[in-house]
Amino acid sequence: MLFDMDGTLVDSERIWGIALAELAVHAGGRLSETARLAMVGTSMAHSMRIFREDLGQPDRPEAPDVAWLSARVRDLFADGLVWRPGAMELLLAVRAAGIPTALVTSTGRRLVEVALKTLGAENFDVIVCGDEVERPKPDPEPYRTAAELLGVPIGSCVAIEDSPSGVASATAAGAAVLAVPAELELEPVDGVHLRTSLTGVDPLFLAGLLT
Structure with a gap:
């Protein structure tokens, strides 16, 4: 089993x-909803490119913004994360x-370590x-890497995702x-199998996606 984190297991996209809205104010601007949604499920570098373009500051240094954003999100994560419906029960x-299980996320390791206080590293x-x-x-590299580390063929894995970027990654890797x-x-x-929530999803349902 291959689980995405933000928006899939926990309500961390919110x-x-x-944090991004606060950073935009800090930068003297305002982040549009279109730009924010375009960032969902993407890497930090890609999100920061969207951020600079949206604020009309293409030459804005990236490193200070990444440091500020990471520190702010870390503080918010530390207050505790809310599980998505059905996610904790399924996990x-x-x-x-x-069943061998991997967490496959676009979030950086330092923030993931904080999130694991809610998710449980075990x-x-x-x-x-x-x-x-x-x-x-x-x-597809993140999902292929996870399957290799688990020692499980990617075609025998089910990936659970919430974003177009994540779905594209898992599909290209060869997972259900x-x-x-x-x-x-x-x-x-x-x-790709679509559901409105993970409520009621169990290992038997997931096994059926592989047949």
Whole structure:
């Protein structure tokens, strides 16, 4: 099992939105809703490019903004994260069934370590973070890396995602994909299974996606 984090297991996309809006004010501007939604599920570098373009500050230095944003999100994560509907129950059921499990996220390792206080590091055999791959989502590298580390063929894995970028990554990697949209609507894609939430999803349902 391959789980995305932000917007899939926990309602952290809302937190990113708060921090990015605050950063925009700090930069003397205002982040548009269009730009914010375009960032969902993408790498930090890609999000920061969208951020600068949206504020009309293409030459704005990236490193100070990344440091500010990371520190603010870390503080917000530390206050505790809210599980998405059905996510905690599914994760615990997958673990109880003895299914190898990976967390595959575009978020950097330092922030993931904070999120794991809610998610439970013991619930994942493998963790692949956005700053630990050369080509983050939507490239297939994160999901292929997770499957390799688990020692499981990617075609025998189910990935659960909430964003177009994540769905594209998991699909290109060769995993079966269950898409549960959060911040963004997802268009139907051949081979991708859509649900409105993870409520009622269990290991037996996931196994059926592989047949």
